[in-house]
Amino acid sequence: MDRSEKLRQRARELLEKKEVVMVIGFGPPSDSGISPVLFATTPEEAENLTASTSCAQNLANYLLKVRDRGRVAVVARGCDARSITVLLQENQLKRENLHILGIGCEGVIENGRKSTACAVCRHPNPTIYDELIGEPVPAPEPDPEILKADQEFEQLSPDERWERLSAELDRCIRCYACRQVCPNCYCPVCFVDASMPQLLGRTHNLSDNMVYHIIRALHMAGRCVECGACHRACPVGIDLMRFNRRVAKTVRERFGCDAGTDLNQAPALTGFKPDDPQEFIQ
């Protein structure tokens, strides 16, 4: 029995026994090659559940929208599970209201190639689950091209780096799709929308674009699970993962925290150690 079949069978059982009110997963891929998110509330609807490389969205995002409906089952790959862990740590979800169907992930294929985030994936298997569907998969070798590009970028002079990022972020139309798809961006009023006081300019402006992306990356520090949802959602194709990878690396190296891998470890920026490195402070 393959994974999709096993997943359908378990989803059916859960819905028939009324253990959950809904199973969130993915349906079969549409013509565009991307699987739509499927919200199955009856055993019949669960017949369409699929597990494949065409499943792009981070499902933790949808849990926030149905959290008052009762117990919900969710299909969770490495990044979904890590997002769920972060949301649990931040008291946005209740563990008893979740039934996590863990599943190993082989990465998202987009336009015939592995998505950027998945090419350097470190956690293909769920870190938290109630039951595991199928076998865990081995972590893939990180794509050397991406690692090399990152290294080359960091070796540029500050002015060159600024030029490169300016050219990239000048294209940002501030549609905030990156914020909307992010499961860990859930503030009722985002700082970009605040109007009393208005914190950030509303128009297209390089300075505001830069500040938006810097602050967004900072808000994700120690929380971003590098699922790549923001990168996939960007209509102008800005390499947002470059910021996220950098911040995640800083947090890993300085504080030894990896977002969403350990439910009992406080998120990096809410805790501290008295002997945290402070070589940058005079």
Place this chain on the structure above:
Amino acid sequence: MPDAENFEPKIVAFLCNWCSYAGADLAGISRLHYPPSIRVIRVPCSGRVDPFFILQALQQGADGVLVSGCHPGDCHYLTGNFVARRRFAVLNDLLQFCGIEPGRVTFAWVSASEGERFAKLVTEVTEKVKKLGPNRKLKKELP
């Protein structure tokens, strides 16, 4: 364009109420001289300094930013500066990554008894920012 010789930087200084602000006060009552480049904003704790404050200061035309609070272990609120330190570490790394010149934003611990140190710090920061020249990167220009 102001020539490099006569460039007088504007530096926004976020000083914690309990240590650094008192340190600046001590520098004042001790009649110590330091360059008139800083504009002080008093905050309750270095933990109150949101990275957004720092970026907004640069957006609005500050040439440099100084953030200063109590030494680790001396925080009036016990852990404010420890939490701030992690936040500043990530901000500092990200600013360098984006290509903001090192030295544009300075973090320092200054206690209430370090008036002399405060005067020296401001002198150093002013020199550093002077060398970097006016802030052109994050400054918001009207179209």
